[in-house]
Amino acid sequence: MQRDWQAEIDRWTERFGNEPRPPAAFARALREGWTPEARARLAAQAEAHRAEVDGLLGQLEEGGCEFVRLDLADDDCSVCEPFGGRAFALGEHPDVPTRPPMPFCPACRHRLNLLTPYFLSSLGLTMDDVTADTVLRDEQEPA
Ligand SMILES: [Zn+2]
Numbered sequence: 001m002q003r004d005w006q007a008e009i010d011r012w013t014e015r016f017g018n019e020p021r022p023p024a025a026f027a028r029a030l031r032e033g034w035t036p037e038a039r040a041r042l043a044a045q046a047e048a049h050r051a052e053v054d055g056l057l058g059q060l061e062e063g064g065c066e067f068v069r070l071d072l073a074d075d076d077c078s079v080c081e082p083f084g085g086r087a088f089a090l091g092e093h094p095d096v097p098t099r100p101p102m103p104f105c106p107a108c109r110h111r112l113n114l115l116t117p118y119f120l121s122s123l124g125l126t127m128d129d130v131t132a133d134t135v136l137r138d139e140q141e142p143a
Contacts, residue, residue: 003050005043008106009034021078023107046106053102053112060114061090068099069115069130076108087115087130096131 013029016022022030025042060068072084080103088099102112120126 003047003101005046005106006039008046009039009042012105012107015079016077019078021081023075023077023105025107026077042106046103049103049109050101057090057099057102057112065114066090066093067096067115067127068112069119071111071113073109073111076110077105080104080108080110083110085130087127088112096127 013026013034016026017030025038029038057068066089068088068090070083070086070088072081076084083100083104087096089096090099092098099112103110115130120130
């Protein structure tokens with residue numbers, strides 16, 4: 001599934017106009033407009049990140065991993081931030097939402113990492129505490 005980064009950049013530029021904390025590349029574009037170079041750079045970076053995360057997820061899946069956790073980067077935007085620490089299923093699962101395409105927005109560099117029951121219990125959490133149902137539901141509401 002090839003992603004149309006140019007179309008996504010258009011869509012996200014519009015959306016980030018209403019966000020308190022857009023990513024730096026979008027904040028600049030909202031002030032000054034996009035240059036073709038800036039757009040091309042962001043699209044290339046987003047595609048590189050997608051390939052890297054998908055490669056890792058392929059390895060996890062082959063290893064029999066079922067669940068991943070979304071770890072935020074330091075500067076994730078106000079749209080991506082609510083996904084931080086949330087759990088997703090790599091495949092279909094009755095109780096846990098399937099992972100969204102990564103990166104969620106083109107500019108943020110969050111990652112999906114292996115989520116183990118041991119990790120959860122070390123935090124005193126259960127799967128219910130970290131499933132992303134509510135976040136995804138909010139996300140699908142029309143803005
Ligand atoms: Zn973001």
